[in-house]
Amino acid sequence: MKAGMYYGIKDVRLEDLPKPAAGKNDVVIKVVSAGICGTDVHAYLHNGDPVGIHSGNQFGHEFVGQVVECGENVKDISAGMRVTINPTARIPLGRGLNSTEIADMSGAFSEYVLVEEAKMGWNVFQLPDSLPFEKAVLTEPLSVSTHGVNCAGLSGGEKALVYGAGTIGLCAIAALQNKGVSQIIVSDINDGRLAMAKELGAIPFNSKNGSLPDFVKAQFGTVKGNSDEDCIDAGVVIDCAGVGSVISEFMDNAKTLSKLIVIAVHGANVELSPYWLLAKEVSLIGSRGYTPADIQDAIAALARPGCRLPAIITARYPHGDFVKAMAKAAEPSSIKVAVDYE
Ligand SMILES: [Zn+2]
Incomplete structure (x- = not known):
């Protein structure tokens, strides 16, 4: 062969x-x-x-x-x-x-x-008969993003913020949509990738052009936190970028009980505030690989009409x-x- x-x-x-x-x-x-x-x-x-x-x-x-x-x-x-x-x-x-x-x-x-x-x-x-090979070939990367989304235990009505519009970030859009999340902001610095995020149904933001938290507040609105601080109204934030500032930006802006799912590989340690971890009761969740259930979910997401x-x-x-x-x-x-x- x-x-x-x-x-x-x-x-x-x-x-x-x-x-x-x-x-x-x-x-x-x-x-x-x-x-x-x-x-x-x-x-x-x-x-x-x-x-x-x-x-x-x-x-x-x-x-x-x-x-x-x-x-x-x-x-x-x-x-x-x-x-x-x-x-x-x-x-x-x-x-x-x-x-x-x-x-x-x-x-x-x-x-x-x-x-x-x-x-x-x-x-x-x-693979279901309705799913052609040329689409099904995305099952593995979609399984990676699906695992992250499944780790968040979403109920469906949440608003989501995704850092990074590479393959895993773009797959995260499809994984979120498959769980009933339709309001998704994706940030990146590459306009080509952001155009793809938009094509998939997300709201793109180029973080070179200003403050992402301000943009999210303008799009999704703000909610008050336990210390009367203004928070972004996103129930789940997915890190597919691996940039250190994502963690502190999340801690500074996250709303109470929201979740940060880290799928990206970070190369360096970061500082984070245990005070805000406590005050906001946020969760930091790592997501590595996938389970058989995630793979089944990914296949179903790809087979969904309109994916x-x-x-x-x-x-x-x-x-x-x-x-x-x-x-x-x-x-x-x-x-x-x-x-x-x-
Ligand atoms: Zn891969």
């Missing part, structure tokens, strides 16, 4: 590898479409090791495809089924790889992917042009680049 391999900075290749074979408890999936993640781009531009992509290995973890081989012990999965996977559970732990490495070296850029100890609803997920998220796919390449697709994904104007197999 043709396999997309990682060798180092700006060094990715399509090579011939033997096609994997399913053991008694495994399935082999023929990849139909794959997405290039920010993680893959980080490996391509900087270094794969910190993101679990080591030189000489297959990589890619966002894909959909068709089951072509099924071990004799596998239940509820059959050849021909249209599926996606939980890449973090593609092989069991205990073989010297952590869950990040297991996921990020899944081999979405290869023609076939082996899923060991395959179990429907655990590491393999069936506009597939607009974030800014380019598609045939698998034979995988090397070009990686270069395209590394361009700052790209949001999501997809690779389609023949």
